[in-house]
Amino acid sequence: MGSSKQDKTLIESKSLHVQIKDTSVLKGLSFRVAKGEIYALLGGNGAGKSTTLKTFLGFNQASSGAAFIDGLDVSSSLASVRKKTAYLPENATLYPHLTAKENVEYFLSLAGLNKSASEIENTFDLVALQKDAWERQLQTYSKGMRQKTAIALAILREAPIFLLDEPTSGLDPVAIDEFNQLVTELASSGATILMVTHDVYGACQVANRIGLLRKGELVGEFEANQNERIDTEVVHAAFAQRQP
């Protein structure tokens, strides 16, 4: 896994400055994520995590610096950038009055993709969404099940890059384990993943690298050694600004 670092950079933030209503939220943020990597942007409330993600999605404009996806500037080639990214929103909100299948079909059609029923079903199997729920409306789902549906959708998008917003918040421990496993599998099959989270342990469990974000600036990066996890204690100490 470690070798993936040498691969092509797919996500890059270059001294990114973003202002929202006169407040500087991002102050020169720089990081890169290489193909096949899982990068977790870790930060507390108001650190600028969501702003970073939304800048990559094209909802915020950089006041200086730039965000790149697969070498394309987000602000100038938004349409192509969006084709290459699959976004998983916080709370995985889809349409509650539609079934999982209908939701996925709806969004895929929006994206201009045509997937067969079996492809969709296979993906549901892949994310371990229990079969009896496929034809049920989402309003009957638990949060973990909605999350799985949303991931299934993201996978079906066949985008090389995943942007995940607080993917594990509100999930029970079993669901978190399942999720982490799925993300790891995705990355090993070549996907590049950027997730933002405030969950130190979750990030350490799944990410290859962690960027620590504080007040719009990257204050530290942590990297896992080959086949090892990042040391939770070190990251936690940095997060809480104390010596390990």
Place this chain on the structure above:
Amino acid sequence: MSKIHLAQIGCVAKDELRYWSRSKLAISILTIGIVLTLSSVIVTAFKMHELSEIRHSMQETSEETFMEQPDRHPHRMVHYGHYAFRAPSPLSMLDPGVDAHTGNSIFLEGHRQNSAMFAEQEQSTGLTKMGSLSPAFIVQVIAPLLLILIGYSSVSRERESQTLSFILSQGTSIFTLIFGKGLALFFVVCLILLPLTISGVFAVLLGESLAIVGGFLAGYMMYLLVWVLVILLFSTLFSKKSESFTALTFAWILFCIAMPRIASSTASISVPTAGKLETDFAVIASLRKLGDGHNAQDPAFTKLKNSLLKRHGVDSIEKLPFNFRGAVASASEAELTAVLNQFAEDRMLQELQQTLVARLFGWLSPKVAIRSLSMISAGTSVETHHRFIRETEELRFRFVQSLNKAHMEKLSYRDDVNRNKGEEARKKASVSSTNWQMIQGFRFSPADATTRFTRSADAYAQLTLWIVFLLLFIGYTGRRVQ
């Protein structure tokens, strides 16, 4: 259901008022509401006062010109005719009702019942068909909308942000919360009704019955209370602000915009009325049988002639102690009026039945209920117009018959028959202008308080039912949410 504490309700209401005071939208809506009500009250009061002056002065002018007519043949005065004007009722400054839609003057003459002429609407810009700047319209249509805009989120907001569970978990009853919110909205209702109350005091000073004004204002309070309850119900029923907003707006569209017109359309097709023009044919046919009162030789009057001759024991009409031509005019006017009245009553009955069908929709829409209540109480409903028609008909019959009496008693048959034989004969065939004085004194006023209360009983019942029904529904919904 836990206990409801008055102090807590007051606390909730105060909090709601504070919430509004910090919201720009709520403040501007409140301001708009008060400015609109106030300006409508002032503008309409001035307008109706002006109309009242004009109509009174025209009534006086009409009487004066009638009395100023020189000595002449009394039947000339029957055709000269007289005008009656419908003076607006004191409460019409709050609800002008049908005033602009009916003619407000009637030309009264012998042998004919004219319809009221010069409805203001015919001489208007046609812009105010959707709504006018009358307090009735503002309070019936606009005020509920403003209440909705202010209050739609009163409970659903707490549900959406989950403060509701927090409040409930403290042991506060949901009904304390609902009634507290209701109290705050009721405060707005009072603000809206304040200008109306002031106008009502003026109406009392102008001679309107205190009970009617009180009932009128109470009716409006019940109506706005219905809306407060609708708002509380929908706000409790829906867990999202946007849902309660959409549902309330929809209810407003249905009750205030669509339903009154649906009521009118339904009434007009379910009780078809023949117009005056059409019944006039039947009147003409009936009248042909009666004979022309101008022509004493008409065979239709032979019977009258014979009975009069017999009663007075004479053998020719010249020898009767009074003018036979006058007697014929008087008798034929009486017969004709009976026929005309019968048709007029039929027509008014039809029109009333039609109106009653429209008013039934008050069970389906509080706006229709308050509309009837308001117009009936204010004396600006169709009944008042009918009363005007009846009273003017009475006036017409009285003055025509009084002239016929003069014709009969103060003008000799010989002079009358010779009236066309030269200037001198014409002068002889006249009576003194003192006979024209009886025209004085017509002043129209709406029906008494008791009659108006009786007529509006249904509308009060409709509003009461709405209130009871909504309270029950709120009780049910509140228990479910709790």
Place this chain on the structure above:
Amino acid sequence: MNKHLIREWHFMLRQSYVLVLLLCGFLISSFSVLTGLSEIDSQRETIERLKTADQLDRAEAQDKHNAPGALAYYSFHLTYSAPSNLAFAALGERDIYPWKHRVRMLALEGQIYESDAQNPELAQAGKIDFAFVISALSPLLLILLFHDLFASERASGRHELLVTTTESSFALWGARVVVRLFAIFISLILPFYVGALINNVAMTDVLILSLWCLLYFIFWIALSLLIGRRESSAPRIASILIGFWALFTFVIPILGDLAINQSIHSPQGGEILLTQREAVNDAWDLPVQTTLNAFTATHPEYIGYKHENEGFDWGWYYAFQQVGDQVAEPLSIRYREAALKKHQRASFVTLLSPTLLIQKKMTRLAETDALAAMAYERRIREFHKTLRMTYYPWLFSADKFNKSNLDLLPQFDSTTSGTTYSRKNE
């Protein structure tokens, strides 16, 4: 593109509140068309009944009397303004202005203001016609349908996912707008098409009306989207939009009405009648020649007429009826001019409010507006004139009349325009 529309169509069918709104729109529109059709039918039937009764009544009068003067006095003539085929969709001002009148040879100013109005309490509430559904109700339905197009997705956190997933803006928002527009358009206008088919409305009228409706809908949708883009809270957006609706429906018309009524002063209708009555009644006491002189001043062809006997004479009687109209004429003209001027100024106010504008366009097309009512009044005046011109030769030169001439009396034709009334005996 097709694929997106189909997808959004199916998606819309799954949203129950949208369906409820569409169904309500359809029901209300159907009701308005149904009652409109029934109203117009009953107006047509009334006119047919009146026509028959009118002929019978006149025949009886003509049977009973022989002198042209008495014939003129006792024969009434029906005039009417038949509803156009499109009138069912826009009943317009027909419940306020009279559309049927019976007139005779007497002074017209004493007759023309008689109004056979409909139930005033129903007229005050107004009827629910298709024009009302489109002009006043449809914006509210459109606001409910379109105000939260963005806001509801924002509020439930789907906005970003939708935007980042979709191929193009059109695929998402465009398709949603088009599908909803199509659905509401069909549910509101379909009943009208059925009504138009039943009533044989001209194809061009149907097309013009459809186009206006479409433009009007697009206006409201554009406004909803414009405000929907700027604000985030759905109730706030809807409040602002309803504010615009109230501005166009109530505020602008009411202010316009106040301003116009302040600027134009019309004589009181009662004054016309009083003037006319004084003139007619005074004539009884005036020397015959005074009246005849005033009459021949406007009708010089009858200068040679001599008042035969001392007493009553029909020629003189109708001369002073006419003089009564002549005396009241300046007032009457001012009265009508004031009405027309008010209407013209109101047209300017209409330009400020799309709601009023579309209503005006529809009633104009259906010929049910105040202008049509004024044109009908002009037709009555023309008809009355033709009637007088037909009778005068008979009245003023006794040898010219024999009863078979009655066939020459004009018949009111509701299709003639106000200015070109033709006389039969010319």
